[in-house]
Amino acid sequence: MTHIVQMKGMNKYFGKLHVLKDIDLSVEQGEVVVIIGASGSGKSTLIRCVNGLEEFESGHLEVEGQKLAPKGGNQEALSNIRKEVGMVFQQFNLFPHLTVKKNIMLAPQKVKNTPQTVANATAERLLERVGIGSQADKYPTHLSGGQQQRVAIARALAMEPRLMLFDEPTSALDPEMIGEVLDVMRELAREGMTMMVVTHEMGFAREVADRVIYIHEGQIVEQGKPDDVFDNPQNERTQAFLSRVLAH
Amino acid sequence: MDSQFQFDWQAAINSIPFLIKGIPYTLLISFGGLMIGFALGIIFGLLSINKKWFLRWPATAYIEIFRGTPILVQVLFIFYGLPDLIGGPIDPLTAGIAAIALNSGAYISEVVRGGVQSIDKGQSEAGLSLGLSRTQTFWSIIWPQAFRRMIPPLGNQAIVSIKDTSLFSVIGVGELVRQGQVYIASTFTAFEVYFVVAIMYLAITLSLSLILRLVERRGLASV
Numbered sequence: 014m015t016h017i018v019q020m021k022g023m024n025k026y027f028g029k030l031h032v033l034k035d036i037d038l039s040v041e042q043g044e045v046v047v048i049i050g051a052s053g054s055g056k057s058t059l060i061r062c063v064n065g066l067e068e069f070e071s072g073h074l075e076v077e078g079q080k081l082a083p084k085g086g087n088q089e090a091l092s093n094i095r096k097e098v099g100m101v102f103q104q105f106n107l108f109p110h111l112t113v114k115k116n117i118m119l120a121p122q123k124v125k126n127t128p129q130t131v132a133n134a135t136a137e138r139l140l141e142r143v144g145i146g147s148q149a150d151k152y153p154t155h156l157s158g159g160q161q162q163r164v165a166i167a168r169a170l171a172m173e174p175r176l177m178l179f180d181e182p183t184s185a186l187d188p189e190m191i192g193e194v195l196d197v198m199r200e201l202a203r204e205g206m207t208m209m210v211v212t213h214e215m216g217f218a219r220e221v222a223d224r225v226i227y228i229h230e231g232q233i234v235e236q237g238k239p240d241d242v243f244d245n246p247q248n249e250r251t252q253a254f255l256s257r258v259l260a261h
Numbered sequence: 262m263d264s265q266f267q268f269d270w271q272a273a274i275n276s277i278p279f280l281i282k283g284i285p286y287t288l289l290i291s292f293g294g295l296m297i298g299f300a301l302g303i304i305f306g307l308l309s310i311n312k313k314w315f316l317r318w319p320a321t322a323y324i325e326i327f328r329g330t331p332i333l334v335q336v337l338f339i340f341y342g343l344p345d346l347i348g349g350p351i352d353p354l355t356a357g358i359a360a361i362a363l364n365s366g367a368y369i370s371e372v373v374r375g376g377v378q379s380i381d382k383g384q385s386e387a388g389l390s391l392g393l394s395r396t397q398t399f400w401s402i403i404w405p406q407a408f409r410r411m412i413p414p415l416g417n418q419a420i421v422s423i424k425d426t427s428l429f430s431v432i433g434v435g436e437l438v439r440q441g442q443v444y445i446a447s448t449f450t451a452f453e454v455y456f457v458v459a460i461m462y463l464a465i466t467l468s469l470s471l472i473l474r475l476v477e478r479r480g481l482a483s484v
Binding site for chain 2 (some may be wrong): 064065066092095096098099100102104106107108109110119120123124165168169172178
């Protein structure tokens with residue numbers, strides 16, 4: 014098994030607040046890991062540590078064989094990791110001053126020196142793939158939330174990442190647009206992309222995840238196959254959480 | 262109190278050819294100074310939000326000093342004070358441009374700082390997550406957006422600086438006000454001449470406002 018991500022005894026603090034406690038977690042190539050938990054449980058912070066958007070204070074974190082040092086040390090590893098790890102944000106974070114296509118072309122051109130014609134072709138192909146080929150020359154604000162998030166996925170894919178991080182990708186969307194984004198993610202998973210997904214979409218988790226992780230107050234309290242975690246949770250905190258979110 | 266005063270249109274019109282000679286100086290000092298001030302503003306504005314204290318502190322000191330003292334004192338200091346230090350005279354035009362540059366530079370630093378800080382943190386996170394370096398993220402993602410937001414306050418500063426050049430009549434630059442003073446000394450038509458001078462400033466600042474409004478509209482259209 015090839016580990017794409019490996020965390021051992023990882024700790025993270027926001028000031029005095031201990032947000033991640035002794036996290037042990039590894040993600041294998043091709044695996045889809047869905048992280049669930051109440052808001053404030055540390056699930057977003059956990060995946061933000063993977064590409065160094067959050068620094069951790071102690072422990073071990075290795076991504077794609079690159080070791081990240083605590084407190085933002087080892088900048089070289091960090092920059093290597095970011096080239097290999099894509100991220101999709103809750104608020105999309107598209108670049109409003111660039112057209113949809115330019116949003117996608119920017120990183121390959123700047124980071125990999127991809128020639129413009131190649132970057133352009135890649136952008137068009139990716140936009141077709143996420144179902145919005147006709148919107149390439151519009152600016153992001155002229156798109157619906159669901160379309161924007163699909164552009165954000167295409168933008169991350171343009172760097173040909175080996176791992177994709179999704180930080181509550183549907184939480185800012187109107188209900189009728191959630192499906193179109195989940196469809197794209199489902200398709201990615203089917204094609205074998207390694208994914209770490211923080212989400213409240215329990216239906217998606219059950220259907221797509223290889224493994225579901227439940228985080229409570231910065232600790233992984235339960236993990237396993239989706240059917241096991243959802244139908245037969247062992248930890249009472251997981252039971253309480255699931256009964257709250259699955260009740261309606 | 263009987264006021265026999267009547268506005269002498271002929272005197273006003275007669276003064277125009279002489280006064281208009283001041284406009285190139287007014288424009289040269291204000292736009293020359295503003296261009297340097299813009300460069301200073303980018304440099305010191307960015308330094309003032311740098312994480313390293315030894316870069317941040319000098320920048321903040323510069324900004325506070327030149328915002329906190331009157332531009333009239335600054336130009337007098339440069340024109341009359343600095344020659345003692347450098348051992349030679351400074352010509353009034355250079356002193357005027359330098360004063361506008363240093364003064365507007367301090368205000369523009371704050372405009373730059375505010376513009377950059379107004380951009381959502383998610384923008385730089387998106388850039389970094391795509392593998393762009395901090396420098397690339399700044400210049401391709403943050404700066405273009407920040408600059409758009411800076412256009413209105415920059416326009417404001419340009420108008421302030423244009424009007425500030427009127428103070429430089431005290432060091433004898435032949436700008437608009439100075440031309441007016443010289444003209445009045447022989448014609449004694451203060452009311453008419455200052456009226457024309459005011460109209461000329463207004464013509465400059467209004468044209469600038471108009472241009473800025475067009476630029477702004479074009480800039481915003483694409484966002």
